[in-house]
Amino acid sequence: xxxxxxxxxxxxxxxxxxxxxxxxxxxxxxxxxxxxxxxxxxxxxxxxxxxxxxxxxxxxxxxxxxxxxxx
Amino acid sequence: xxxxxxxxxxxxxxxxxxxxxxxxxxxxxxxxxxxxxxxxxxxxxxxxxxxxxxxxxxxxxxxxxxxxxxxxxxxxxxxxxxxxxxxxxxxxxxxxxxxxxxxxxxxxxxxxxxxxxxxxxxxxxxxxxxxxxxxxxxx
Numbered sequence: 522x523x524x525x526x527x528x529x530x531x532x533x534x535x536x537x538x539x540x541x542x543x544x545x546x547x548x549x550x551x552x553x554x555x556x557x558x559x560x561x562x563x564x565x566x567x568x569x570x571x572x573x574x575x576x577x578x579x580x581x582x583x584x585x586x587x588x589x590x591x592x
Numbered sequence: 593x594x595x596x597x598x599x600x601x602x603x604x605x606x607x608x609x610x611x612x613x614x615x616x617x618x619x620x621x622x623x624x625x626x627x628x629x630x631x632x633x634x635x636x637x638x639x640x641x642x643x644x645x646x647x648x649x650x651x652x653x654x655x656x657x658x659x660x661x662x663x664x665x666x667x668x669x670x671x672x673x674x675x676x677x678x679x680x681x682x683x684x685x686x687x688x689x690x691x692x693x694x695x696x697x698x699x700x701x702x703x704x705x706x707x708x709x710x711x712x713x714x715x716x717x718x719x720x721x722x723x724x725x726x727x728x729x730x731x
Contacts, residue, residue: 538604545662546659546664547662547665549664559664564663565663
């Protein structure tokens with residue numbers, strides 16, 4: 522799923538390891554999310570949104586990913 | 593925006609350390625147990641070492657202060673389990689069919705040791721069906 526994790530992390534100037542430690546997952550998981558190879562659970566999405574002090578949909582844009590495009 | 597900087601990397605370092613420790617205990621224990629049983633001839637001591645390794649593995653897994661496996665690890669485990677079952681199914685079906693047909697159409701037959709393995713596979717699928725059913729009822 523397309524997301525803005527890397528952009529926001531770069532803006533904060535923190536590493537993947539720092540973000541991983543902050544939200545309680547491995548660095549590899551953050552890397553996989555940034556590379557759009559793993560979609561986080563709702564719980565982890567909330568933790569990431571809480572860390573970046575934004576809404577989940579600011580990190581994971583539903584329209585950007587084609588989700589919620591009604592027929 | 594929250595400018596949280598988590599410079600303390602000890603949780604990740606601990607995670608790596610405990611994961612290595614966990615698998616080292618298990619693999620090391622099994623290797624020593626094999627050595628004791630097969631080479632040195634101490635079957636009882638070997639069994640004791642084996643169980644120490646097994647208990648040690650779970651002790652580290654559940655007793656460590658950090659999360660050793662996160663949600664992605666669990667998701668990968670689920671995918672691996674699904675793929676394993678999916679790949680085993682045709683192997684089981686084809687091998688069983690070949691095993692039944694071979695003696696009827698030729699002078700060859702599958703080794704007798706193959707059948708217990710096939711029945712073991714069938715047992716795995718029966719267990720899977722039971723677990724799936726229980727989870728479905730409870731969800």
